[in-house]
Every structure is written in structure tokens, then in C-alpha cells.
Amino acid sequence: MVNRQSLLHQEARLAFWMLAPTFIVVMAFVVFPVIWNLWLSLKPVSLGALRGTSLFEFNLSLVNFHKVFGDPDFVPILLTTLFYTVGGSILSIILGLTAALLVHGEFPGRGLCRGLFIAPYIAPVVAVTFTWSFILDPQLGVLNWLAVNTGLLTQPIPFLSQRWMELDITGMRVRLPLALTSVILFEGWRYFPFAFLFILARLQSIPDELYHAASVDGASPFQRFYNITLPQLATVLSTLFLFRFIWTINKFDDIFLLTRGHAGTKVITIKIYDYAFGEFNIGAGSAVAMVLFAILLLFLFIYFRWIVKEMR
Amino acid sequence: MSREHLETNIIRILRILGIIFFIIIVAFPFYWMIVSSFKSLEELLMRPANLWLDIRKINFNAYYEVLFEHGFSRYIANSTYVSIITVALSVTLATVGGYAVTRLRFRGQAFMSYSILIIYMFPAIVLVIPLYVVFSHMALRDSIHVLILVYLAQTLPVALYMLRSYFQTLPVEIEYAGLIDGCSRMGVIWRIIIPLSAPALASVALYTFMIAWNEFLFAFMFLDTPEKFTLSRGVVQLAGSVHLSKQLVMAASVMVTVPILVLFLFFERYLVRGLTSGAMKG
Known part of the structure; x- marks a missing residue:
């Protein structure tokens, strides 16, 4: 008995040492920063004070939150963030679903297609954003030049630098948030492979018997898709939405590199950067970061309360 | 033609078109990145809508400049x-x-x-x-x-x-x-x-x-x-x-x-x- 106790003790000690490096790194670079962020959000800190001792003074206040909530941009930024996050998530899932349905089944070059479709996701973000900016550029970009040369457009469209575009759709005048739409389209292009991989894996695990049985019962291909494939994909689609929503709302690089948050694309992560490193107001930046955190928690709460319950 | 046949044919055509669409939107940016890197500045400014790369005009200057x-x-x-x-x-x-x-x-x-x-x-x-x-x-x-x-x-x-x-x-x-x-x-x-x-x-x-x-x-x-x-x-x-x-x-x-x-x-x-x-x- 004593022997067993000491063995267990030994095992726990060993586990402690085996996990200590991971634990320390994650504590120091993930958990601690989040707590430190809360501390900073409650202090009037500017970037100039970084080398002083005032960082550790106990002079907490809500002044940063007053500034953040009082900013006339605050509500528009939340709306832009919502539009971008929901739009980008849904578009990437729809494109991923479409691509998965196309590639599912046998045809020559299938493996090649599958490999190619993942490329946008694994290519470095700087390379793909600069390439798209170049393609879409109103002065130098190939897309605008092609469209103008072929008569498709009368003048180039500044896809990433114009806030609104007036559209005339059969007499109806519509104002399209141009740069924001471009950024969402980019988001769909870059992240559809993620949905594609998961949906393809799920499609391949749907038993053939289901389709055979439905065929025998006289269901047409579209009916089979609607009545078998879609319900079988429901779980993976909603999980994908959860992941994409979280990662898109957290996303900073893509918009920063495409538009720097100009022309109506200022989302909450860009605002954090603007406060902290544009206005050198670290406290306000941290306060917005806390707001982002709160939104994430709220989303998770609603998601698990509602959608998961709904699905059971 | 039965509904089964009609839909199967529609799906076949849609699939081919869809795959072509995806190949273009996925591959084009990478293609354009590579092609443009081999062009000269003059070429890019004078003929911005030229989709092709002239093999005889391939130009490694950009790589040289960027590297060194x-x-x-x-x-x-x-x-x-x-x-x-x-x-x-x-x-x-x-x-x-x-x-x-x-x-x-x-x-x-x-x-x-x-x-x-x-x-x-x-x-x-x-x-x-x-x-x-x-x-x-x-x-x-x-x-x-x-x-x-x-x-x-x-x-x-x-x-x-x-x-x-x-x-x-x-x-x-x-x-x-x-x-x-x-x-x-x-x-x-x-x-x-x-x-x-x-x-x-x-x-x-x-x-x-x-x-x-x-x-x-x-x-x-x-x-x-x-x-x-x-x-x-x-x-x-x-x-x-x-x-x-x-x-x-x-x-x-x-x-x-x-x-x-x-x-x-x-x-x-x-x-x-x-x-x-x-x-x-x-």
C-alpha cells in the first residue's frame, strides 16, 4: 500500500516536471498578458510611460472605459465588426461547402484540386494581402484594367479605398459598403479551405446506403442533397460557424494589411491598435480589448445556450 | 428525359463550371504574384492588363534587388x-x-x-x-x-x-x-x-x-x-x-x-x- 502511494507520488512529480515548461510558457505569454491587460485597462497609461514606474502604481480608474464608450465611433465600429464577422464567417462556410460538394466524388485531377484549394489558407497573410491589393488597385491593378479595356467598366473601381459605391440595380439605388464588402470577399477567399476540409471529411463519412435507399425511393439528386446531405452536415456547419466567428472577430492582420481600417473597415481589433499604437493610449487600447473579450464571452454564452440546445 | 436524368446532367455541367470557377479564383492570385515578379517596372506600368509573361522578357532584377x-x-x-x-x-x-x-x-x-x-x-x-x-x-x-x-x-x-x-x-x-x-x-x-x-x-x-x-x-x-x-x-x-x-x-x-x-x-x-x-x- 505504501509502495503504491509513493509510486503515485513519484508519477505526479514526474508529470509536474514534464508539464512545467509548457505551463510556464503559456502562463507567461497568454494568461499573464490577459490579466495584465485588465490592469492596464484600468489605468491611464500612455506609451511614453512605458519605461517609468507609474505602470505599477495603484491608481485605478474607469477613465479609459469612459473614453471608449464615449467615442462617437464606438457603435459604428461594433456594427462594422458584426457585419464583417458574420459576413466573413458565412461566406467562407458557403464557399467551403460549395467547393467540398464539387470535389466530392471521383474525377481526374481530384487530388490536385483538393491540394490547390487549400493554398489560400496556408500561404502567408502578407503575401496574399499584398497580391490582392495589387490585383484590385485602381491605378495599377490588372482587374480594373481588364474590366475597363473590355468595356465592362467605364472607370476603375477603388475596391479597397472607397467607402460607398452607388449601385443601380434595375432602377433601385443601392449604397454598397465597397471596401468592407471587398474585405469580406477576401475573408471568404482566404478561409474557405478551412470549412472545405472539414465538410469534405464529413461528406466522405456519410454512408452510401442512405443515398441508395433514397434513390430506390425515387428521390432526385437535388432532393437527396436537401434531405440527406444537408441534415448530415448540420453539426459540422454549426461547429464551423462557431470557430470561424471567434477567429474572424479576433482577426487583425487581414484588414490591417488590406486597408489599415480606412474606408469603413474599422473593426474592433483595428480600433485596439489605433488607440494603443496610433494615439499612444495604451489604457484605452486595453479597455477596447476587454470589450472584445466580453463580446466573445457573450457570443459563446448565447451559442451554447441557444444553438446547441436547439440542435438536440 | 426523367427528372433524375435532367438533374444529373444539370449537376454535371454545374460541377464543371464550379470547379473551373474555383480553380481560377484560387490560382489566379498566385499566378499573378509569380508573373508580376518576373516583369520589369516599365512592363507593369505600360501594360498592366497583360495577363501573360513573355518568356524572352523574363527579368530577375526584382529578385536581385530584393535579396541584396x-x-x-x-x-x-x-x-x-x-x-x-x-x-x-x-x-x-x-x-x-x-x-x-x-x-x-x-x-x-x-x-x-x-x-x-x-x-x-x-x-x-x-x-x-x-x-x-x-x-x-x-x-x-x-x-x-x-x-x-x-x-x-x-x-x-x-x-x-x-x-x-x-x-x-x-x-x-x-x-x-x-x-x-x-x-x-x-x-x-x-x-x-x-x-x-x-x-x-x-x-x-x-x-x-x-x-x-x-x-x-x-x-x-x-x-x-x-x-x-x-x-x-x-x-x-x-x-x-x-x-x-x-x-x-x-x-x-x-x-x-x-x-x-x-x-x-x-x-x-x-x-x-x-x-x-x-x-x-x-
Whole structure:
């Protein structure tokens, strides 16, 4: 008995040492920063004070939150963030679903297609954003030049630098948030492979018997898709939405590199950067970061309360 | 024609059109990146709508300039160093940690194995402010090694989680033989677990390499000295300093993209497994 106790003790000690490096790194670079962020959000800190001792003074206040909530941009930024996050998530899932349905089944070059479709996701973000900016550029970009040369457009469209575009759709005048739409389209292009991989894996695990049985019962291909494939994909689609929503709302690089948050694309992560490193107001930046955190928690709460319950 | 036939034919046509559509939208940016990098500035300015590359006019000047005049030979070395060290540390620590979480009994085991995934929730932009403040305060910010530690923190939890899922599928019995023969736990990991886990380790290594190689935000915020720049940081610097010379930015983009795409081409199977089993933060 004593022997067993000491063995267990030994095992726990060993586990402690085996996990200590991971634990320390994650504590120091993930958990601690989040707590430190809360501390900073409650202090009037500017970037100039970084080398002083005032960082550790106990002079907490809500002044940063007053500034953040009082900013006339605050509500528009939340709306832009919502539009971008929901739009980008849904578009990437729809494109991923479409691509998965196309590639599912046998045809020559299938493996090649599958490999190619993942490329946008694994290519470095700087390379793909600069390439798209170049393609879409109103002065130098190939897309605008092609469209103008072929008569498709009368003048180039500044896809990433114009806030609104007036559209005339059969007499109806519509104002399209141009740069924001471009950024969402980019988001769909870059992240559809993620949905594609998961949906393809799920499609391949749907038993053939289901389709055979439905065929025998006289269901047409579209009916089979609607009545078998879609319900079988429901779980993976909603999980994908959860992941994409979280990662898109957290996303900073893509918009920063495409538009720097100009022309109506200022989302909450860009605002954090603007406060902290544009206005050198670290406290306000941290306060917005806390707001982002709160939104994430709220989303998770609603998601698990509602959608998961709904699905059971 | 029956409904079955009609729909089957419609689907066949739609599928062909759809695949062509996807191939174009996916491949075109990469094609354009490469083609533009081989053109001269005059060519880009005079004929911006020319989709083709004239073989006789292929021009390597952009690569030469970027490599030797804009410091990219240095950035390539830096990026390689950062990525390889991150992979080595991440795979080692995740193997040892993943083994402990799977096989050893200790208090807090369940907590450890689930809490590692919470990192998924933490946006990089939220972590960057406090880390920036702390490292500026300690005058440690502008360092490649601090950057490696940050990357390690970003990749370790996912790497550990992926390896844990894999180790759980290995039968415990094979370890007993080793333990009875007097192997230590480390000996068991080295002689039994690692050889059996080669595919999973490859997935984790590729995943970690990709994160470290592609990372932009921390490299952008932390590194000030051009000698320390990673490739991503270097491309942003270059894009900000040249206005019209897009062929330079495209050549730089090709340099940062090609290594990762080539790796992917050779190890697609492992990378896809890495992407789907651990999922990926991005």
C-alpha cells in the first residue's frame, strides 16, 4: 500500500516536471498578458510611460472605459465588426461547402484540386494581402484594367479605398459598403479551405446506403442533397460557424494589411491598435480589448445556450 | 428525359463550371504574384492588363534587388532560424507534455488537458498590448528570441492537444514491456512512443512551422532593427517603402510563399491531418 502511494507520488512529480515548461510558457505569454491587460485597462497609461514606474502604481480608474464608450465611433465600429464577422464567417462556410460538394466524388485531377484549394489558407497573410491589393488597385491593378479595356467598366473601381459605391440595380439605388464588402470577399477567399476540409471529411463519412435507399425511393439528386446531405452536415456547419466567428472577430492582420481600417473597415481589433499604437493610449487600447473579450464571452454564452440546445 | 436524368446532367455541367470557377479564383492570385515578379517596372506600368509573361522578357532584377539591396537574404535566414527553433522546442515540449497528460496520473490532469484549448479564444491583438508593454519596459522587445517564446506559447497548446489525441490511440500494453525491462519514462517516450508517432509528429512539426513562418502581428510589433526582421516583417517594410515598384513586393511575396507551399506539396497528407485534427488558429 505504501509502495503504491509513493509510486503515485513519484508519477505526479514526474508529470509536474514534464508539464512545467509548457505551463510556464503559456502562463507567461497568454494568461499573464490577459490579466495584465485588465490592469492596464484600468489605468491611464500612455506609451511614453512605458519605461517609468507609474505602470505599477495603484491608481485605478474607469477613465479609459469612459473614453471608449464615449467615442462617437464606438457603435459604428461594433456594427462594422458584426457585419464583417458574420459576413466573413458565412461566406467562407458557403464557399467551403460549395467547393467540398464539387470535389466530392471521383474525377481526374481530384487530388490536385483538393491540394490547390487549400493554398489560400496556408500561404502567408502578407503575401496574399499584398497580391490582392495589387490585383484590385485602381491605378495599377490588372482587374480594373481588364474590366475597363473590355468595356465592362467605364472607370476603375477603388475596391479597397472607397467607402460607398452607388449601385443601380434595375432602377433601385443601392449604397454598397465597397471596401468592407471587398474585405469580406477576401475573408471568404482566404478561409474557405478551412470549412472545405472539414465538410469534405464529413461528406466522405456519410454512408452510401442512405443515398441508395433514397434513390430506390425515387428521390432526385437535388432532393437527396436537401434531405440527406444537408441534415448530415448540420453539426459540422454549426461547429464551423462557431470557430470561424471567434477567429474572424479576433482577426487583425487581414484588414490591417488590406486597408489599415480606412474606408469603413474599422473593426474592433483595428480600433485596439489605433488607440494603443496610433494615439499612444495604451489604457484605452486595453479597455477596447476587454470589450472584445466580453463580446466573445457573450457570443459563446448565447451559442451554447441557444444553438446547441436547439440542435438536440 | 426523367427528372433524375435532367438533374444529373444539370449537376454535371454545374460541377464543371464550379470547379473551373474555383480553380481560377484560387490560382489566379498566385499566378499573378509569380508573373508580376518576373516583369520589369516599365512592363507593369505600360501594360498592366497583360495577363501573360513573355518568356524572352523574363527579368530577375526584382529578385536581385530584393535579396541584396533590401536585405531579404538576411530575412530568409532569420525566418528559417525562428521557424526551426520554434518547431524543435514545440515538438519536444509537446511530446513530453502530451505523454504526461495521457499516461501519468496526477491531480489536475483533466483540467490541464481541457484548459490548453482555451487559448483558441485569446485574440493575438489582445495579447500584443500587454506583451509589448512588458517587453518594452524590460528593454527585451526587439529580440528574435523573445519572438520565438511568443510563437512557442501560440503553438504549444495546440501541438500538445494534437499529440495527446494521438497518444490516446496507442495501446498502453506496448509500454509495459519497456517499463518492465527497466526503461525510465523518458526512455519509453524515446524508444517506443516517438517511433510509433512519426506521422503525428510530422503533422505537428508542419503545423508549427507554418504558424511561425507566416506570423505577422508579433513580428511587426516586436522587431525594430532591420537585421532582426523575419520575412513577413520584411515584406511589410518593403511594401511601405516602394510605391510603384510592385514587382519588388511581388518578388518578396513569392519568396515568403514558395517555401511553405513547397513543404505543403511534399507533405500534404500530414499537413491536412494537422489542420483538421488540431484545427488551426487563423
